[in-house]
Amino acid sequence: MSTLAPQLINLFATLILLLSFSMISQRRIVSLINLFAIQGAALVAASFLLGYVTHQPDLYVSGVLTLVLKVIFIPWMLHRLIRKLNVRWDVETLFNVPTTMLVGIGLVIFSFSLALPISRLSQSIAGGSLGIALACVLLSFMMMITRSKAVPQVIGFLSMENGLIFAATTVTNGMPMIVEFGIALDVLVGVLILGVFMFQIREKFDSLDIHNLETLKDDSA
């Protein structure tokens, strides 16, 4: 069992990375939300497993929090949102999918090479996954940059937060509880505000394409 746990955690880490990659190449917004929910579930499983192995109840609480928020509540809210806004498809991204994936590979190499010396110093049994977590953060950030509709950008932001929590979990066995709660609250409020924002954009431009926001620029120059 002792060698199984790190392998399982590595497996979950790889699953999270795989899901980040599939989110980049996915065009349908419904599938995007479902992939995000699965990523949250993998994160929950990793937290529970790590909590079981290291006997730290904090990780259980963090896992439950992630489960409630990231796997159940937020995806439900997003599904409701897109049904109301009636957006199902994304327009073409900033650069095409193959280029996005090539940049993704570059980011993966970058994060792996950064993380290798740090992971050797880590005390946790899952120290090797820091690189993967960092890669997930960077990939989600890139997703935020390259997408042109608002909902995938929100999902990118949330996925980035997933990556951060995973990084914290694996390297330091979780963050202090107060930090966890604070972040969770911030994320919840952020999503609610973004939801309101999206309605406003829709009202003004009749479309959720964020390129329309550029027309708000003052053209007096």
Next chain:
Amino acid sequence: MSAMGVLSQLLALVTALVLAPLLTGWVNQWRHWLQNKSGPGLLQPYRMLHKLFQKESLVAEHASQLFRMAPYVIFGCMLLAGAIVPTLSTDLPLSPAADAIALVGLFALARVFISLAAMDVGTAFGTLGARREMLVGFLAEPALLMVLFCASMITGSTSLTVIVETLAHRELAIYPSMLLAGVAFTMVSLAENARVPVDNPDTHLELTMIHEALILEYSARHLALLEWAASLKLFAYSCIGLALFFPWGVAEANAPLALLLALPVLVFKLAVGGMALAMIETVSAKMRIFRVTEFLGTAFLLAVIGLLVNVLLGVG
């Protein structure tokens, strides 16, 4: 080069030849059942081969010897592939002759010959098929190579029998890089064997043809050999997948009884794999041709990331 080795090599060869059409028939049958139709029966591919061999071959007027020679070359390549992949046993005297890279080269050789043969007759369909086949191939071949490299990096060898032996003997270990490699391998197999997300094996519309367009001009024994070769290719790919990701049950050297056990195990694994394939084909819709490059590009990059994860996590 023991007698046992020669026997297991011959057995592997015969199994490949005999079981390959059965596997194709199984997959087709399941596709029909999943779509609520009654299928043509498991033995339909055999009947079709028998029918085709009896017919007279009609060859286009200005087709060259390359056109007539290609089916035999392709069939030979696929047969050799079936002989190299450790299906029943890892005691294969032919296996030092070709390792994983040579196996990919073998598939590439078959692909180049079929494309050239399709271009030989000079019809629009033939060149269309050749172009698309080379397009699929140019991305699928490196992806397959990278998947095999993932396994090689873990086991420290590119020889397929050594890979299978090493993977089967490790204690139950979960290799995250193999997860990524597995997803990539599934995507590549779907593309290379002309299955539904990439190419519809039942289609007759030029908009959607890849494999069909290549064999359009062939008839009778040539077509029979090409269809058999396609079944052998599916068989070989399934066996590669089983060897890399589910290597248990394969007999080793100096274990004659294990050989008897290996055959039912193989049949069982292939049956499950065939059902999974039929399921994937039924729930997916065929992609537009230029999305195929993105699909395969994703597979390629996933395999590369698998390699990188291997380096990052040490043993994998």
Next chain:
Amino acid sequence: MHSFTHPGDWLHLDWVLVVVCAWLLIGCAGVVALRRFRLVATVLFPAGAFFSILLMAVALSAAFAGPEVAVLPLGLPQLPFHLRLDSLSAFFLLLIGGVSAGVSTFAAGYFRKGEGTPPGLICLEYHAFLASIAMVVLADDAYVFMVVWETMAFSSFFLVMANHRIPEIRRAGYLYMLVAHIGALGILLCFGLLQANTGDYTFANMRAQHLTPFWGSVAFCLAVFGFGAKAGLLPLHVWLPEAHPAAPSPFSALMSGVMLKIALYGILRVGFDLLQTRIWWWGVLLMAVGLATALFGVVFSTVQVDMKRLLAYSSIENVGLICAGMGLSMLFAAYGMQALAALALTAALYHMISHAFFKSLLFCSTGAVLHATGERGLGKLGGLMRYMPWVAWPTLIGVLSCAGLPPFGGFVAEWLLLQSFLFTTGLPSSFLDMLVPVMAAMIALIAALGGYTMVKYFGVIFLGQPRDAKLAQAHDAGMWERLGMLWLVTGCVALGLFPNQMIALMEPVTQLLVRGGLAHTVADSGWLLVPVHIDRASYAPAIFLLGVLASFGLTYVLVRKLYHGRMRRVPPWDCGHPWQTARMQDTAEGFGQPIRQIFEPFFRMVRRLPTAFDAKPSYRVEVEDPLWHWLYVPLVSLVEKVSRLVGLLQQGRIAVYLMYSFVTLIVVLLVVK
């Protein structure tokens, strides 16, 4: 010292010099018989081929002998010619001899009357070219190296300009000369650095110098720049797609097959032999440049519509792959991993020799096609397999070898290269550990694209239906041409089927350069190619070929026995379409269109699309090299601007010129004070 009266006492070096002199004599004989076409074609060129074979034999026996030195009293009084024949030179002499034998035989049958330059002059230029190439690998000091390098450049310039009446060919020749001299400048500066202020330009002296890492790196970068210009590395590759198609086909074959390798010889000589230090980032630089070149070359080759340009870009790709192998070897050597460095270097050398053979074969076949049809563009060819089987079947072997398919030579080279990329987990730096699998992935991608190009090349030219009615008059190759191509085919096949013997030949070279070798693991494996250990990787091309042939034969026989072998010829099925013309097949542009779409950022495309209101709609797309527009055109306009500024100095009035002298005098007086 040795005596000239006993040929048995001669060193291998002497025999090589005999061959060189013989070639020069043949060249001079060509000048004497300037317009005697028959004599040149049927006597002089085959004589050249005979001496090439002699060179091969000498090189084979010299490969295992120790290094031999000689000092020729030619050149300037204080600077005689130093020559040296070591295992690296022997390997390249083998390459030169082997390829030139086939190409000279082909050239004997290639020439037709009345084409531009008189045949005798071509004979002189050709054999001077061969002689200078042989001398380049023998050179042991910078002076003779530069002399023969320039001779090589000049003779090849004249060969490229053989049909100088056509303006494009003149332009191609000029560009070639320009880039060759930019490269020569880099090489000169590099040699200047290597001799480290001692004033002694012999290579033996340069080996003894210990340059600081900074100056060593500068010298290495200059060498890569200078030799890379000749080899066609990015961004100095622009002359290759112009010059190789412009030259007549046998010379394109020689340039692509041999001259590019000599440039790579230069990098090997300077990087591995003269510079004794090994720094890791040199290898990474070479690998990066090599892979970028290879990717660029292969992507461009898939969209070409001229058969010789396609092959030229394919040469760029192969040169890039060879550089990547050399870079990996350098990287391993820098970390002291000799066995792996030897593996990578063997892969690079194998790729060099097999590329030499199959690329010359392909260029020779384009020559035969050009002669038979007068067409160079792929848009007017097709279906030539029926009319020219003696050209088509050898070309098929060449195409399969170029695509890197087993069991031919190209595959063995790629196999070795990929094997060397797999042994990466030993590298100390984690970043490099991760970079190497990514580079292996790129190599696999480039090789697969190479296959695409080769299918396009062979399919559009030889298969399908003729796209032009006059192709029906195409005649097959003559006897000399057939012999030349068969020789090259034998080379490709032998390289594929007997890798162990070739690697045993390369062992002295790798021992010399990286102090490691594969021969001990390879020697006791018999039919198998086992670079490290049999459990690690193995490959047996002969068994492979036997397996495919055996199943071919067995299937053929069995089918006929159990069923029957009846056949009937009918019009093509084509899904029942009633009409079918040759124009309905894929054009070369069409075949390359998917790649053009995927790799769009690589190209600079100028499109003219029809509008809805055109009475005669037409579509035009020009695919150009972006580096030409981003790098060369701005550079050239900068140079022109600067020269215009300098030109302002020329006022044309005597008073101004006198004033220049006056000002200079005053400044000199001030400074001296």
